[in-house]
Amino acid sequence: MASERVYSIEEGTAVPLETVSLAEAGLRERQDLQEWVLARPEILGPDVMVIAFEFDHWQNSKGDRQRDRLDVLGLDADGRLVLAELKRDDAPDTVEMQAIKYAAMASRFTEADLVSYHSRFLSRRSGETVSEDEARTALLDHAGELDSEQLRQPRIVLVAGSFTSPTTASVVWLSEMGLDITLQRIQAYRIGDEGVIVTVSQLFPVPDVEEFTIAPQRAEAQQSKARRTRKRERSTVGRLLQSKLISDGTLLTLVPTTEVDAEARERVQEWITEDPRRGRATWVNGPKPLRWEYDDALYRPTTIAKQVLLYAADVERSVNGPQWWVTEEGASLTELGAAIGPGFDWDGLHTILASLPAGHWTTYGDLAKVIGTAAQPLGGHVMSCPECVNAFRVLDASGQTRPGFRWADPDELRTQRDVLEAERIQFINGHADPARRLPLNELREPLTAKTA
Template sequence: MSGERVYTIEGGAAVPLQPVSLAEAGLRERQDLQEWVLARPEILGPDVILVAFEFDRWQDARGDRQRDRLDVLGLDADGRLVLAELKRDQAPDTVEMQAVKYAAMASRFTEADLVTYHARFLSDRGGQTVSEDVARARLLDHAGELDADQLRQPRIVLVAGSFTKSTSASVVWLTEMGLDITMQRVQAYRIGAEGVIVTVSQLFPVPDVEEFTISPQRAEAVATQSRKRKTRERSAVQKLVASRALPDGTQLTFRTTMEVDADARELVEDWIAEDPRRGRASWRNDVAKPLTWEYDGQSYRPTGIVSQVLQEAAQLARSVRGTSWWVTEDDLSLVDLAGQLLERSPFDWSRLHGILQTLPPSRWTTYGDLAEVVGTAAHPLGRHVASCPECSNAWRILDASGLPRPGFRWTDQNDARTQREVLESEGVRFDGDRADPAQRLSEDQLTAAMEGRTEKELTSPTRLLPQHS
C-alpha cells in the first residue's frame, strides 16, 4: 500500500526504515526480481506454479514470429493462466496495455501448447531434458484439468516498485469491465549499514474489500472456480473410495497449503496448536462425507473442514482444494494418493461404457463432466473414447463450451456425416457453432445413469435430489 511504513525496534523504540528504490539498493530486474518470483511464485498469488519464464514464442495469424517477451507465464490451481509483468522500479505508462496484449495472445493457448512450453522450461531450469509426459502430469496434478474455457480467461499480475496514476486508473477501469488484474508493489528498505529488506504489497484490488469491488463478470468467474474445485475433490474421493486404498479409520492430519498466504497459514497453525484435535480426522470409505473430524465428531467432505478452519482461525472465506490439505502419516495428501492410483493400475473404463450406452437422443454432455463422474481427467478420457470400439453414442460428447470435437472420426471410415449433423438430426439445437446448453446433461444426471436410475431421472432438467419421508 502507498502509505506503508516499516520500523525496526531499537531499545524499545520504533525506528522508521528508509525506503529506497530497488536500483538504489543494488537490486536488478532480471538477476534479482525475476529470481525471487522463480523461487517464490506465491508473489503472484496463492497456489501458482510457473509454466514458462521470459516467454517469447508468440506468432501472429500468419505464423510470423513476434518479438514481444512476457516475463512470467504461470498456472493457478483453478486451471487459469497467470501472466505477470515485472518492473524493478516505476512501471511504464503502458505496462497494463502490454499485459492485456499478452493475455489476448495467451488466451488461445491449448493444453498441448502449455505442455510443450512447460517441458522446455523445466528442461532449461534443471539442466536435463524433461519429457512432455512429465510436464503434462505436473500441470494436470496441479490444476486437475486444463479446461479451454478457463484458459481463455487469463489473470494478469503487475509487479513493480511503483505505478503511475494513469496506469492505476486504467487497471481499475479494466477490472470493472471484467478483467482480473492485480497490482503488486515491491519496496526496498535500508536496514543497518549493509542490510536491505524487501516488502511485497497488493495495491489493487485492496485485499480486505476485494469481494465488494469485483465486477459481476469476475464474481461469476469466482463461482465457476469454486464449482471446479468441488468436482475435482469429488473425483479424488471417488477414486480412493472405489479402490479402498485407505482402510476405514485411517488417521489423517491437517496440513496448510499455498492456497492461502503466509499470515493465514500462521493463524491456522496457531489455532490448531491450541487444540490438536482440530488438526486430526479419520477416513471412512463414504463418497459423500469421508472424513470424521476429531474436533467435533461430525462427518464432512475434506473441503468442508478446511473452510471451517479457515473461517474460525483466520476469518477467511476461501474456496480451496480440500483434498490437498489432508495427509497420511507418510505425508501424502489425498490428491497424491488418488494420483498414484492412476499411475499404478490401468483405469477401469467399464463405468464410462455403461454411461455412454444410456445417453439419450437430443441430449449432449462433455468430456469434463464424464471424467468427473467416472473418476479421471478429461484428457485421458478423450483419448480413450477416440479409439474405443465399446464407446457407444460418442458423437453426443462435446467440449466444455458445446463445440464438436475437431478430430472426431466415425468407426466406419466411409461415413461422411459430421458430428453436428447427427446431433441436429436427433434434436440437438445449435446457436452458431455451439450446442444448446439447456440440452446438456449435468454431472448429477450422468451420476444417475451410472447408478442405474430411471430414464426419467436421467433426462429430467431439474437437479436430482434425495427424497425425504
C-alpha cells in the first residue's frame, strides 16, 4: 500500500512531517480514537449515524450472554448497519474475522432492537433519559423505513494505523465474494514541538477504482449466488419428490421472503390480493411440481416466484423459490426438504404410531426427536401417509388438535377431538390432558423391541 506524504509549508518550502504512532503521540484508543468517531462518524463513511458504542449485548441461541465488545455500531442513510472495529495502531491478523463474527450476530437485529440500543446510547451520551419513541424518530429521520433485508447485510469498516498483509489479502478476497468491507488507515504526524495532526485515508477499496474493480466482482458474486440458488432448488424439489412427503393436490401459498425489500413484498401482496389465485398452487409429484392456480399450468417453484415478483413489483432477480411456497401448516418447501434429508426412512415412525396406546397422545415434536427428523416434515408425512395409523393421537406441542387434520377414510365424519374424548382424554380450554401425554422413553420402546 502506498504511503501518503504530508508536508508543512515553512517559508515557502515543503517540509515533510514526521510520522508517529498514535501511542507515541499520547493518543488512546477508547478516550481519543473512539471519541473522534463518535463526534465525526464520517470517518466510517458518508452519512453514517452512530447507534451505539462499546456494544456487548450479544446472546447466543440459548440466550446466554456473550462478552464480545463491538467498538461502534452505526447506520447509514440506506438503512444498512455499519460495524466498526477501531485499533489505535497495528491491527491484529484476526481483526477481519472478529468483525465478521459481529456482522453475523448483528444481522439478526430488528428495528425494535436498534431503537432500544439507540435510546440507551443517546441517554448515556446526553446524561438525560431519551425515550424509545425519540430514538425511533431519529433513526427513521436518518434512514427512512428500516427493512429487515437491508439490516441482514451489514457493512464492515476496520480503522487502524496499519494492516498486516494477511488481513489485507483476506479483505480483498471477502470483497470479491460480495462482502462490503472497508479499510480506513489513520496516521498521526508531528507538527512543531507540541502539535499533532491526524489523517484518515481509505486504503481499500481504492475509491477511484472501486466502481471498475470491486463492483463488478460483487456483481459476479451475486450471479454465483443465483447459480447456487438454482442448484439448491433442484436439491429441495428432488428430495421432496423422492420422499413422496407431499401428496398430490396439497395446497401451497406464496409468501414473499426478505430476499426482496419491504416495498417489493408489499407490492406482491397487493397483486395477490387483487386475484388470490395468483398466490396459490397445488403440489404435483412430477418434474414441474406446482400447478399454479392463476393459469392452471405446471411450473417449478422459483419460476412462479420470479414471475410474480416481475409482474407485481417490476423486479427481475433470482430468488429461492422453494422458500416462498408454504403449506397450510406454515412450513416452506425448503424447510421440508432440508429437514427430511435425502431418502429419509419413515419405517420407525410407522412402527411407533402403530404402537400408540388408546387413551394417550403424543406430539409431532416428540416423534421427530425419537426418529431423528423435524416436526414440520414429519407432520407433512403423517398427513399424506396411508401407513400412519393412529395419527389422530398426534397433537401439537401444546396438546391442541391439528387444524389441517384429515382422515384417510373420507367417510369418517368425527373430529380428531371427538375420537380422543371417546378414549377418555379430557380437553381443558382446547388442550389435551398433559397427564395422558406419552413420555419419550415410552415412545422409543417399540423401536427398542424391534431391534432386540
